[in-house]
Amino acid sequence: MPYPDRMARWQPNASERLVLAALELFEERGYEATTVVGIAERAGLTKSTFFRHFPDKREVLFGGDAMAGLLADGIAAAPAGSPPSAAIAHALDAVGRDVFHAERRAFGARRRAVILAHPELREREALKGIGLTEAMRAALERRGVAALTARAAAELGALAMTIAYEHWTDTPGGEEFGAVARRTLAEVREAGAAF
Amino acid sequence: MPYPDRMARWQPNASERLVLAALELFEERGYEATTVVGIAERAGLTKSTFFRHFPDKREVLFGGDAMAGLLADGIAAAPAGSPPSAAIAHALDAVGRDVFHAERRAFGARRRAVILAHPELREREALKGIGLTEAMRAALERRGVAALTARAAAELGALAMTIAYEHWTDTPGGEEFGAVARRTLAEVREAGAAF
Numbered sequence: 579m580p581y582p583d584r585m586a587r588w589q590p591n592a593s594e595r596l597v598l599a600a601l602e603l604f605e606e607r608g609y610e611a612t613t614v615v616g617i618a619e620r621a622g623l624t625k626s627t628f629f630r631h632f633p634d635k636r637e638v639l640f641g642g643d644a645m646a647g648l649l650a651d652g653i654a655a656a657p658a659g660s661p662p663s664a665a666i667a668h669a670l671d672a673v674g675r676d677v678f679h680a681e682r683r684a685f686g687a688r689r690r691a692v693i694l695a696h697p698e699l700r701e702r703e704a705l706k707g708i709g710l711t712e713a714m715r716a717a718l719e720r721r722g723v724a725a726l727t728a729r730a731a732a733e734l735g736a737l738a739m740t741i742a743y744e745h746w747t748d749t750p751g752g753e754e755f756g757a758v759a760r761r762t763l764a765e766v767r768e769a770g771a772a773f
Numbered sequence: 774m775p776y777p778d779r780m781a782r783w784q785p786n787a788s789e790r791l792v793l794a795a796l797e798l799f800e801e802r803g804y805e806a807t808t809v810v811g812i813a814e815r816a817g818l819t820k821s822t823f824f825r826h827f828p829d830k831r832e833v834l835f836g837g838d839a840m841a842g843l844l845a846d847g848i849a850a851a852p853a854g855s856p857p858s859a860a861i862a863h864a865l866d867a868v869g870r871d872v873f874h875a876e877r878r879a880f881g882a883r884r885r886a887v888i889l890a891h892p893e894l895r896e897r898e899a900l901k902g903i904g905l906t907e908a909m910r911a912a913l914e915r916r917g918v919a920a921l922t923a924r925a926a927a928e929l930g931a932l933a934m935t936i937a938y939e940h941w942t943d944t945p946g947g948e949e950f951g952a953v954a955r956r957t958l959a960e961v962r963e964a965g966a967a968f
Contacts, residue, residue, distance in 0.1 A: 663968045704903050705896060726936075730964035733928045741921075769925035770965040773858050 593631045595621040600638040601688055609635075609696040636702045639689055645706075646713035648673055653717035662718050662731035663767050667760050669714070670739060674756035678746060686747040711736040730770075738766040788826045790816040795833040796883055804830075804891040831897045834884055836872075840901075841908035843868055848912035857913050857926035858962050862955050864909070865934060869950035873941060881942040906931040925965075933961040 599620035603612040614635050618628045632638045652669025660668065678686065693699040715732035719725060742759040746752070794815035798807040809830050813823045827833045847864025855863065873881065888894040910927035914920060937954040941947070 661968070701900060705899055708899050724964070724967075726960055727964040727967045729936075730929060730932060730961055731968045733932050734925060734965065734968050737925060737928050741924075765921055766925055767968055769919070769922040770929065770968055772856070772919075772922045773926045773929050773962055773965055 592621070592623055592627055596623065596628055596631055597638055597641075598685075600635070601685070601692060604639075604692045604696070605688065609692070609699060636698055639693065639699065640702060640706050643709075645673070645677065646710055648676060649710060650713045650717040653714060654720065656721075662723055662727065663735070663763050665718065665721060666714060666731070666735035666738070667763050669717075670742065670759035670763070671756040673739075674754055674759065678743070678755035680754065683747060683750060686743070687750075690744070690747050707736055707740065710739070734766050734770050735763070738763045741766070787816070787818055787822055791818065791823055791826055792833055792836075793880075795830070796880070796887060799834075799887045799891070800883065804887070804894060831893055834888065834894065835897060835901050838904075840868070840872065841905055843871060844905060845908045845912040848909060849915065851916075857918055857922065858930070858958050860913065860916060861909060861926070861930035861933070862958050864912075865937065865954035865958070866951040868934075869952075869954065873938070873950035875949065878942060878945060881938070882945075885939070885942050902931055902935065905934070929961050929965050930958070933958045936961070 596617060600612065600617045603616055603620055612635070614628050615625050617635070617638065618625045628638075632642070649666075649669045652672040653665045655672075656665035656668035693703050711732045714735050715728050718728035718731055723731065738759065742755065742762040745762065746755045746758045749758075752758070791812060795807065795812045798811055798815060807830070809823050810820050812830070812833065813820045823833075827837070844864045847867040848860045850867075851860035851863035888898050906927045909930050910923050913923035913926055918926065933954065937950065937957040940957065941950045941953045944953075947953070
């Protein structure tokens, strides 16, 4: 047992096994030729288990509504008086701790490559992005941020998150996601000021 | 002939007849129950004419790539040295003259109501919005705007366009689209500065 600590931590649950099986099959066979039954078989699970976790094949790489909830909670928990960009930075730190942690970086790079190669997945990703923007907008409004400021801040926050994710997955062994996100937010803030 | 001038200008071409027929049928029967054949019949045209103008039923309210081209051309034609928001304002003036002119406001309000009522159409609208943002980003970069500034400006410009369209269609007899868009761009600029 060369890496007992790591192996003890790495006990993929059904949902993670399905995600990894889907990613492998999309890489090997392409998205079209992969079926839900095939994904379940590769994961050693049943089709009905698949449908308890995901509504369809397109959703398997997008993790349901967990990310939207994480962003909303992170914005709500930011220190009182934080400007919108700081509240979003607080949320992206939480995302870095809970989802985009070091062990997920290589998975993230493979996931991005598969999405880029498939228009249906790019489409789903775009719609997911709109859902995340809306979650951030609503969370900022609940903090008392004016409606239009919340809308603009959520757009800029979503852009920063996208750029940070691209950079983080492109840079094996680089900074952790939260640090990349904070730097990107500052850059986007400057770019927004030049509007 | 009470309004000869107006009638002379209002000679809908095949594409416009199909759009109006589709809108009527979506309103009367809902989106699901409407077929491409039904739309063509209502417009007094054939199914093959429909498919010369639109790839599918979902696209009929979204006008292909014309809007993206109009935005890109408008940004390209803005006076040298304009900041990104002013170049976008120049493009939205052109959109107001060529597409969102006074005669289209009532149509726009009906179109928005139908889209809001149908998730498939909201999805297509969201994807169209991403295409418009990308067209603005690329046009700003071709003017020499730095890559990240162009990306942030295009997001804020798309947000201003959405808000201005909502306001314009909600206000019968109100200001023309270009004027609404300029005011909205200034408001979004201020909201972006509070990020």
